[in-house]
Amino acid sequence: MTVALQTEGLVKRYGGLLATDAVSLRLQQGELHAIIGPNGAGKSTLIGQIGGDLRPDAGQVQLHGEDITALPTWQRALRGLGRSYQISSTFPEFCVQDCVALAWQAHQGHGFGSWRALWRRPGCEAAVLAALDQAHLRAQAERPVRALAHGQRRQLELAMVLVAQPRVLLLDEPMAGMGHAESQQVVSLLQGLKGRYSLLLVEHDMQAVFALADTISVLVNGRIIASGRPAEIREDPVVRSAYLGDEELPA
Amino acid sequence: MTLSLFFIQLLNGLQLGVLLFMLSAGLTLVFGIMNFVNLAHGCLYMMGAYFAATAFAASGSFLVAALAAVVGGGALGWIVERVMAQRLYQRDHLDQVLATFGLILFFNELARWVWGASPYYMNIPEALSGAVKVLGVSYPLYRFAIIAVGLLSALACWLLIRHTRVGMLIRAGSVNPDMVSALGVNIQRLNALVFSLGGVLAGVAGLMSGPILSVQPGMGEPVLILVMIVIVIGGIGSVHGAFYAALIVGLIDTAGRAFLPLLLREFIDRSAAQAAGPAIASLLTCVFMAAVLALRPQGLFPVRNA
Amino acid sequence: MNAATPSLWRGLFLVLLAALALAPVYAQWASEPFIVTFLTRALVFSLAALSLNLILGFAGLVSFGHALYLGLGAYGVGLLAHHGVDNGWIQLLVTILACALVGFVTGWVSLRTSGISFIMITLAFAQMFYYLFVSLKAYGGDDGLSIASRSDFGLLSLGHAATLYYVALACVVGVLIWTSRMVRAPYGMVLQGCRMNETRMRALGYPTRRYKLSAYVLACVLAGVAGLLYANLTGYASPAYLSWTVSGELIVMVVLGGMGTVAGPLIGTLALLGCEEWLKSLTEHWPLILGPLIVLVVLLARRGLLGLLGATGEAEARA
Numbered sequence: 001m002t003v004a005l006q007t008e009g010l011v012k013r014y015g016g017l018l019a020t021d022a023v024s025l026r027l028q029q030g031e032l033h034a035i036i037g038p039n040g041a042g043k044s045t046l047i048g049q050i051g052g053d054l055r056p057d058a059g060q061v062q063l064h065g066e067d068i069t070a071l072p073t074w075q076r077a078l079r080g081l082g083r084s085y086q087i088s089s090t091f092p093e094f095c096v097q098d099c100v101a102l103a104w105q106a107h108q109g110h111g112f113g114s115w116r117a118l119w120r121r122p123g124c125e126a127a128v129l130a131a132l133d134q135a136h137l138r139a140q141a142e143r144p145v146r147a148l149a150h151g152q153r154r155q156l157e158l159a160m161v162l163v164a165q166p167r168v169l170l171l172d173e174p175m176a177g178m179g180h181a182e183s184q185q186v187v188s189l190l191q192g193l194k195g196r197y198s199l200l201l202v203e204h205d206m207q208a209v210f211a212l213a214d215t216i217s218v219l220v221n222g223r224i225i226a227s228g229r230p231a232e233i234r235e236d237p238v239v240r241s242a243y244l245g246d247e248e249l250p251a
Numbered sequence: 252m253t254l255s256l257f258f259i260q261l262l263n264g265l266q267l268g269v270l271l272f273m274l275s276a277g278l279t280l281v282f283g284i285m286n287f288v289n290l291a292h293g294c295l296y297m298m299g300a301y302f303a304a305t306a307f308a309a310s311g312s313f314l315v316a317a318l319a320a321v322v323g324g325g326a327l328g329w330i331v332e333r334v335m336a337q338r339l340y341q342r343d344h345l346d347q348v349l350a351t352f353g354l355i356l357f358f359n360e361l362a363r364w365v366w367g368a369s370p371y372y373m374n375i376p377e378a379l380s381g382a383v384k385v386l387g388v389s390y391p392l393y394r395f396a397i398i399a400v401g402l403l404s405a406l407a408c409w410l411l412i413r414h415t416r417v418g419m420l421i422r423a424g425s426v427n428p429d430m431v432s433a434l435g436v437n438i439q440r441l442n443a444l445v446f447s448l449g450g451v452l453a454g455v456a457g458l459m460s461g462p463i464l465s466v467q468p469g470m471g472e473p474v475l476i477l478v479m480i481v482i483v484i485g486g487i488g489s490v491h492g493a494f495y496a497a498l499i500v501g502l503i504d505t506a507g508r509a510f511l512p513l514l515l516r517e518f519i520d521r522s523a524a525q526a527a528g529p530a531i532a533s534l535l536t537c538v539f540m541a542a543v544l545a546l547r548p549q550g551l552f553p554v555r556n557a
Numbered sequence: 558m559n560a561a562t563p564s565l566w567r568g569l570f571l572v573l574l575a576a577l578a579l580a581p582v583y584a585q586w587a588s589e590p591f592i593v594t595f596l597t598r599a600l601v602f603s604l605a606a607l608s609l610n611l612i613l614g615f616a617g618l619v620s621f622g623h624a625l626y627l628g629l630g631a632y633g634v635g636l637l638a639h640h641g642v643d644n645g646w647i648q649l650l651v652t653i654l655a656c657a658l659v660g661f662v663t664g665w666v667s668l669r670t671s672g673i674s675f676i677m678i679t680l681a682f683a684q685m686f687y688y689l690f691v692s693l694k695a696y697g698g699d700d701g702l703s704i705a706s707r708s709d710f711g712l713l714s715l716g717h718a719a720t721l722y723y724v725a726l727a728c729v730v731g732v733l734i735w736t737s738r739m740v741r742a743p744y745g746m747v748l749q750g751c752r753m754n755e756t757r758m759r760a761l762g763y764p765t766r767r768y769k770l771s772a773y774v775l776a777c778v779l780a781g782v783a784g785l786l787y788a789n790l791t792g793y794a795s796p797a798y799l800s801w802t803v804s805g806e807l808i809v810m811v812v813l814g815g816m817g818t819v820a821g822p823l824i825g826t827l828a829l830l831g832c833e834e835w836l837k838s839l840t841e842h843w844p845l846i847l848g849p850l851i852v853l854v855v856l857l858a859r860r861g862l863l864g865l866l867g868a869t870g871e872a873e874a875r876a
Contacts, residue, residue: 074758074759091753101746106761117742118742164762282673288673344673349854355848356851357844538685
């Protein structure tokens with residue numbers, strides 16, 4: 001089993017606060033590795049360092065064996081690292097298919113073409129509509145982003161990540177604020193992605209996490225206190241005490 | 252180049268520096284607390300000068316002129332804030348630039364209409380005329396007065412900001428504006444007060460500048476550029492930064508104007524050097540600002556985080 | 558709010574262009590040469606506004622020093638003409654190279670900042686060059702440099718009013734055509750994406766700074782061409798061309814017309830300059846009216862004239 005993504009001893013300090021404390025984790029190829037933890041555990045900081053928004057003070061991030069720690073965000077994206085955001089981060093003035101088309105264009109070489117419309121570029125329409133189908137957003141293709149409901153914006157987030165067919169997906173709470181039915185859709189979507197893609201998922205929705213994850217790592221106060229198969233994590237006393245009063249782990 | 256010439260330029264630099272401080276203090280607070288780009292600050296300076304000059308001409312009393320400048324500047328600051336600025340705090344900087352740009356057009360033309368396009372002269376008050384001997388050098392008493400007023404206003408600012416409740420709110424506002432309003436402080440009144448304070452200081456600067464510069468429409472803009480340079484170098488939102496930066500810029504600008512022509516005369520003819528000198532001095536201050544922005548964007552003396 | 562279709566607006570715009578094309582003919586017939594002078598000035602500034610729209614409207618970069626390149630273009634003509642070179646092609650080449658070089662350097666430095674700092678640093682660069690030209694007594698200094706001979710392009714000489722007019726019009730139309738294609742092409746979409754959400758663009762894999770810098774340099778070169786035309790119109794190159802009031806007016810033109818639209822800069826420039834002329838005829842104190850008018854536009858009509866008319870093209874079908 002090859003390792004799609006791994007971090008070695010990542011450390012991030014904010015003044016006196018140790019936000020990330022020697023975090024080492026491995027995402028196996030084709031797996032879904034979930035990161036859970038109470039609020040303030042440092043999940044966003046960790047994702048930020050893997051994605052490239054934040055520079056770690058120490059440690060390494062490796063993508064398919066290549067050290068990407070010093071690479072800026074955009075170069076990581078071009079090497080196959082896709083990222084979705086906890087708070088929908090799209091292009092308010094565009095319509096849905098424009099957002100996805102722009103996400104597609106990033107991997108088509110340079111974007112300096114000024115004459116032919118983006119939508120008319122060979123392969124664009126097909127790729128965009130396929131990604132929208134995957135994210136169950138095809139019907140909204142021509143609607144302006146501003147008119148979308150919250151759940152639909154989360155779906156757009158996913159479509160924008162999927163269209164580029166990244167090898168590794170970094171998903172930051174994709175189901176945040178979704179209703180039950182929508183969450184189920186996302187769960188089955190992610191289930192379908194496993195195998196072809198490698199996914200690192202940060203989520204609070206425990207049902208989804210235990211349904212999807214091959215490996216779970218528990219992050220508390222910037223440290224991984226436990227990491228393993230879902231069944232092991234469920235039984236782990238250290239994990240249970242960390243979550244006591246915080247969230248209930250599904251039986 | 253004699254020691255006395257050097258000393259005189261030092262004093263001139265100090266004089267320009269404190270004038271720049273009086274203008275920068277209010278503007279840097281408006282930038283820092285309300286995140287508002289106020290290009291119309293130079294107008295407050297100009298109107299302060301006009302109020303003072305008019306009052307002085309009418310009454311012959313410098314004290315009356317001072318009152319006119321202070322009250323006029325403060326009131327104008329309050330009005331600008333209430334009528335226009337407060338509607339633009341949540342907007343883009345672009346919107347603020349445009350709106351205050353419109354204000355500049357308005358105020359300059361207002362001055363031209365009411366007072367005419369030619370410079371309006373204000374005499375140095377009797378009590379402050381003449382020269383004083385300091386360290387063997389003869390220096391105009393009025394310019395000393397400017398330095399004194401400037402340093403006093405810096406002291407007053409320091410006392411206000413460090414030792415009063417309002418000052419504490421202002422300091423908190425420059426570090427974390429959202430928190431201050433969340434704490435239930437009447438943020439609208441605080442904002443209007445900050446704007447007024449800036450207006451008062453600008454008015455005083457206008458008052459003191461009246462006798463030594465010509466009061467004319469458009470006099471605010473060249474100074475405003477220099478003030479923005481001071482604010483950027485000092486650190487946006489930082490009043491103590493504005494103080495040090497104002498002195499630095501004042502000294503560099505004055506020294507440049509005084510000594511660059513002498514230096515350039517070695518290479519080019521006298522009249523060309525005379526023209527080029529001041530321009531290159533101004534050019535250097537711009538280069539200084541660009542360098543600070545590129546290398547240390549938070550400024551040389553940034554606001555200290557709580 | 559708006560019942561007119563996009564094709565109606567397009568039709569109206571073509572009528573406007575036709576009117577502009579026929580204006581010199583009309584002016585000749587009505588013996589009103591002022592119309593040509595005024596419209597040439599409007600077209601030159603439209604070109605500069607169109608170039609600013611590229612970085613301000615599309616990429617979202619608030620440059621408060623764009624007049625610098627207008628000035629560089631004018632001085633390119635002035636300095637070369639002063640030394641006896643009135644070949645238009647050489648002047649054009651020098652202008653393009655100078656603006657590209659200065660634009661690249663200032664752009665590279667400025668794009669390391671953002672927000673208020675970006676506004677200030679672009680202003681600082683414009684001021685630097687303003688003072689530079691003021692300091693050069695040999696080339697007129699504060700008074701400016703008069704240009705004896707106009708640019709000669711071989712077949713065309715810009716000394717002829719009608720020729721200058723049609724060259725300016727051709728430039729404007731050319732840029733309009735290119736912009737209208739670019740808006741829906743990858744380059745335009747990328748720039749707009751950078752304006753809307755730069756963080757996301759970088760996460761998608763775009764080296765955003767590269768795109769912004771390229772747009773900046775392009776805008777500088779176009780503004781330089783506008784400056785070249787302006788110098789031919791006025792017969793003059795002056796430091797005043799680089800002043801921040803000119804930079805401010807350019808921003809007003811872009812925003813007044815409708816930021817980020819294709820035709821906005823042309824509409825905005827015609828509106829602003831037309832408004833100025835009209836107000837000047839009413840009173841000599843016209844800035845007293847124009848100033849508050851600008852404030853009102855900012856407060857109430859932020860999306861500009863095209864925004865008010867609902868003609869921004871946002872609702873157009875994707876094609």
